[in-house]
Amino acid sequence: MFIKILFSYLFGYIRIKVEGYYIERFINICKSSRITIWNLKRNKDICLFLNVRISEFKNLREIARKTKCKIKIQNKKGFPFLLYKYKKRKIFMVLLVVMIFFIWLSSNFVWNVDIIEENAEEIPNIIQDLENVGLKRGNLKLKIDTKEIINKIRLKRNDIAWMGIELKGTNAIVRIVKSTKRPEIIDENEYCSIVSNKDGVITKINAQNGTANVKVGDTVKQGDILINGWMEGKFTGVRYVHAKGEVEAKVWYTKNKKVLYNTTEKEETGNLENKYEIKFNNFKINLYKKLSKFEIYDTIETEKKLKLFSDFYLPISIIKKTNKELEEKQKVYTMEEAKTIGIKELQEELEKEIENKDRIVNRNINTYERRRWG
Numbered sequence: 001m002f003i004k005i006l007f008s009y010l011f012g013y014i015r016i017k018v019e020g021y022y023i024e025r026f027i028n029i030c031k032s033s034r035i036t037i038w039n040l041k042r043n044k045d046i047c048l049f050l051n052v053r054i055s056e057f058k059n060l061r062e063i064a065r066k067t068k069c070k071i072k073i074q075n076k077k078g079f080p081f082l083l084y085k086y087k088k089r090k091i092f093m094v095l096l097v098v099m100i101f102f103i104w105l106s107s108n109f110v111w112n113v114d115i116i117e118e119n120a121e122e123i124p125n126i127i128q129d130l131e132n133v134g135l136k137r138g139n140l141k142l143k144i145d146t147k148e149i150i151n152k153i154r155l156k157r158n159d160i161a162w163m164g165i166e167l168k169g170t171n172a173i174v175r176i177v178k179s180t181k182r183p184e185i186i187d188e189n190e191y192c193s194i195v196s197n198k199d200g201v202i203t204k205i206n207a208q209n210g211t212a213n214v215k216v217g218d219t220v221k222q223g224d225i226l227i228n229g230w231m232e233g234k235f236t237g238v239r240y241v242h243a244k245g246e247v248e249a250k251v252w253y254t255k256n257k258k259v260l261y262n263t264t265e266k267e268e269t270g271n272l273e274n275k276y277e278i279k280f281n282n283f284k285i286n287l288y289k290k291l292s293k294f295e296i297y298d299t300i301e302t303e304k305k306l307k308l309f310s311d312f313y314l315p316i317s318i319i320k321k322t323n324k325e326l327e328e329k330q331k332v333y334t335m336e337e338a339k340t341i342g343i344k345e346l347q348e349e350l351e352k353e354i355e356n357k358d359r360i361v362n363r364n365i366n367t368y369e370r371r372r373w374g
Contacts, residue, residue: 012078014057015039018048020069029063049074103308110139111170111281112305112313118177123160129153130174138281138315141167169311191240193229196220200249210243220249250361253353255346259338266296266326277319279303284319294325339367 018026023046030037035056041049052060064071113135117123130136133152135144146165153163161179165172193210202218211228214220229243275288300322307313333341343365351357 012054012076012080013051014054014073015049015051015075015077016057016060017072017074018050018064018069019046019072020064020067021046022067022069023048026063026067026069029067030060033059033063035059035063051077054078054080103314106314107170107312108141109170109315110135110141110144110167110172111137111315112307113137113172113174115174115176118175121178123176123178126176129156135165135172135174144172169309170313171311173311188242190242191229192242193225194227194243194245194247196222196224196226196249198222198249198251200251202226202247202249204248205245206247207243207245209241210245212245253350255349257342257346259333259342261333261335261338263331263333264328265331267329268298269325269327271325273323273325275321275323277321279317279319281315292323294323296326296328297323298326299323335369342367 020026023042026048027037027040035052037050037052039049039051043049061071113127113130115126115130130149130153133149133156135149144167146167150163150165154160159179160176162177164175166175167173193213199221200219202214202216202220205212205214205216205226207227209231211231213225213228220226226247227243227245230238230240232238271294273292273294275286275292277287278285302320302322304318304320305313306316306318354360
C-alpha cells in the first residue's frame, strides 16, 4: 500500500468530495474495480472525502454516475502539480527530485532492526549473532533470507524456542520466544555421594539411601562428604548406591567493608551541555567543534533514528550527547556515620546473595576503628 501511495504522489493525486445516499456501494465498487483510494474520512451520512490517483479519476466518475453520487475536486497534490507550481525554481526542483530518489533508494534497504522478546526477557548477544548471519542495518532487503537466518540462529543457540522475522518498510522486526532451561536429568542408578556446598553446623540429617558420614552438631566445610554413596549389610556386604537424603545446617555469610572517615566523592552540579552529531549509517558528522567546558563530567548518549512512517526508517540518526558536570567534594564522616554507611551497604550486598531470607536465624554486626598514624 505504501508503494502505491508513493507512486501516486509521484504521478499526482487529487482529494475529492463524494456526496450521495449510496456511498457504501460506491466504496465497494471502487474496491472490486481495484481502484486505489486512501485517507477516507466520512462527514455526516452522505458525504465522504478521499484521495485518488489522477489516472483513475475518470473511472471514479463513471462509478459515481452509476451510484448516483456527486463528486467535487477539493485539492490537487503530488509531484506534477508541485512541478508546475515551482517550475521557475530549478534548484528547489532538483533538490526535491534528489530527495524523492533518495527515499525510493532507501526503501530497498533495512535501516533498523527491532528485537521484541516475549515477557521482556533479555537474550544476551542476540544483536551480534543476527549481524553475523546477515541481518544488520544497511543490508539490501532482497538479499535477506529470513528462513535461513532463523535456521542459523536456532542451530547456534539453545536458549531460543521460537523466532520470527518480518520485513516492514525499512524495518526488520525480530520476535523471539526464550526457551526454558531443560531440567537436569539424574541417573538414580549411578553411584554418588552428597557433599556440602557451604561451611556450616549440621542441624538435621536423614540418609534415605547411603550412609550418613556426619551427625547433628558436627561442623563441616565446603566439599566434606555428608552422605556416603555406599551401604554395608551383614549378609550383602558393601553396596555402592546413589546417595539420597535430607540435610539441614546452619550456615553463615561473612562480608566486610572499609569506610574511610575522609574521602572524595563526585556530585552533580546541575549544569548541563548538549552536543549533537548526525549519523549516516556508520558515518558520523560532529555539529560541535569545541570540547566540553567542564573539567569533570559524565556523558549520556541517546540516538534518535529518523523515520517517515511507523516502519519506514531512514539511514539518518541524530545523536545527542548530554554532559553532566561533576565536582569533587571532600567528605568527612564521624565514626557513627561511617558505621551506618558500611552496615547499610553490606546489608544490601548480602540481601542479593542469600536465597532463603525468611530463614535467617541471627545477624552479627561487628565494627572496629583503625587509625593510621604517622
